[in-house]
Amino acid sequence: MTYNAKAYSAASATSTLAFTTVARRDPTGHDVQIEILFCGICHSDLHQVRNEWKNVMPTVYPCIPGHEIVGRVSRVGSAVTGFKPGDLAAVGCLVDSDRTCPECQAGLEQFCPNLTLTYNSPDKYLGGVTYGGYSDSVVVDERFVLRVPFNLDPAGAAPLLCAGITTYSPMRHWGVTEGKKVGVVGLGGLGHMAVKIAHALGAHVVVFTTSPNKKESALRLGADEVVISRNAGEVQKHAGSFDFILDAVAAEHDIDAYIQLLRRDGNITLVGAPGKPLAVPVFGLIFKRRSLSGSPIGGIPETQEMLDFCGAHNITANVEVIPIQKVNEAYERLATADVKYRFSIDMASLKAE
Numbered sequence: 001m002t003y004n005a006k007a008y009s010a011a012s013a014t015s016t017l018a019f020t021t022v023a024r025r026d027p028t029g030h031d032v033q034i035e036i037l038f039c040g041i042c043h044s045d046l047h048q049v050r051n052e053w054k055n056v057m058p059t060v061y062p063c064i065p066g067h068e069i070v071g072r073v074s075r076v077g078s079a080v081t082g083f084k085p086g087d088l089a090a091v092g093c094l095v096d097s098d099r100t101c102p103e104c105q106a107g108l109e110q111f112c113p114n115l116t117l118t119y120n121s122p123d124k125y126l127g128g129v130t131y132g133g134y135s136d137s138v139v140v141d142e143r144f145v146l147r148v149p150f151n152l153d154p155a156g157a158a159p160l161l162c163a164g165i166t167t168y169s170p171m172r173h174w175g176v177t178e179g180k181k182v183g184v185v186g187l188g189g190l191g192h193m194a195v196k197i198a199h200a201l202g203a204h205v206v207v208f209t210t211s212p213n214k215k216e217s218a219l220r221l222g223a224d225e226v227v228i229s230r231n232a233g234e235v236q237k238h239a240g241s242f243d244f245i246l247d248a249v250a251a252e253h254d255i256d257a258y259i260q261l262l263r264r265d266g267n268i269t270l271v272g273a274p275g276k277p278l279a280v281p282v283f284g285l286i287f288k289r290r291s292l293s294g295s296p297i298g299g300i301p302e303t304q305e306m307l308d309f310c311g312a313h314n315i316t317a318n319v320e321v322i323p324i325q326k327v328n329e330a331y332e333r334l335a336t337a338d339v340k341y342r343f344s345i346d347m348a349s350l351k352a353e
């Protein structure tokens with residue numbers, strides 16, 4: 001049994017997003033139906049709507065993006081134990097996995113070979129693909145539903161579900177703690193969350209940005225230093241000094257410049273996911289036994305840990321709240337790095353459609 005939800009979808013890689021309706025399954029068993037209050041706009045939404053990841057995960061159209069979801073539980077299946085109607089709840093990039101493989105058993109569902117992403121993944125209930133959070137509601141198994149600390153503003157909490165966990169997870173993995181020198185490259189949605197989280201973890205945080213107009217706000221976000229990355233001389237002053245660098249740039253860029261900034265055994269983790277390959281000169285890695293890695297989102301237990309950490313430190317994203325009717329304008333601005341620092345869609349605006 002299904003019901004109709006309102007949503008915004010893209011019909012092709014070159015179309016804008018427009019109003020549509022979509023069938024969602026009625027909640028049964030462990031399902032939770034969530035009335036969506038806010039959904040963040042991640043640059044991954046833009047990459048996928050425009051099919052920029054076609055070589056890795058081609059987009060199936062129509063595409064309803066959105067994986068930074070905060071809302072209120074409206075209905076629950078009969079077997080649900082953790083949520084009840086009226087609860088504040090959140091959904092990130094994952095809505096299911098096989099639950100049995102070693103990765104799932106370790107709580108690392110992001111590495112499950114049979115994971116179901118929130119959108120553009122095979123839908124094992126209804127066939128076709130899953131549809132994301134640019135919608136008035138969504139139905140998700142309670143195992144993949146998160147709790148939002150009560151003190152966090154829901155519009156600003158929504159981006160934690162992707163931008164928050166994607167930056168928290170590698171920083172925890174690579175041991176970002178008090179006294180470590182941490183670089184953040186690209187001050188967008190992910191980058192600004194990385195600054196807040198690294199600062200809260202006690203690190204010395206240096207932001208590398210191509211946008212001089214972000215300098216003051218980077219300092220207010222918690223950066224200790226800000227470097228305008230187009231100024232090679234300024235960048236070079238930090239050579240050989242970083243324990244860890246998080247690269248959150250959404251476009252092609254020179255990563256060797258940042259590899260050179262790592263100390264011995266330092267690590268640079270790429271979370272930014274431009275569609276085209278980046279060049280990696282190996283000597284930068286060899287000489288100081290530096291490492292280069294990537295990191296995808298995070299598993300469910302760590303996502304809850306991140307939300308609780310953000311609750312304890314009063315961390316949310318800096319959001320520009322928009323009605324869904326402005327989503328296409330927001331995409332144009334996101335493409336030119338013109339947002340401080342995340343768009344969050346107020347889903348009440350969808351009622352007017």
Ligand SMILES: NC(=O)c1ccc[n+]([C@@H]2O[C@H](COP(=O)([O-])OP(=O)(O)OC[C@H]3O[C@@H](n4cnc5c(N)ncnc54)[C@H](OP(=O)(O)O)[C@@H]3O)[C@@H](O)[C@H]2O)c1
Binds near residue numbers: 186249252296
């Ligand atoms: N690994 C994962 O699991 C994961 C999860 C979510 C998102 N992502 C990816 O992470 C990337 C960032 O996402 P986001 O939502 O944070 O995007 P965003 O808000 O658009 O931020 C990207 C930032 O990159 C910088 N930038 C953009 N174009 C650039 C260029 N040509 N050269 C140098 N810097 C440039 C800009 O920062 P400055 O103005 O400061 O230079 C921009 O604000 C995207 O590729 C996204 O798909 C990956």
Ligand SMILES: [Zn+2]
Binds near residue numbers: 042043067162163
């Ligand atoms: Zn995302």
Ligand SMILES: [Zn+2]
Binds near residue numbers: 102113
């Ligand atoms: Zn699994």
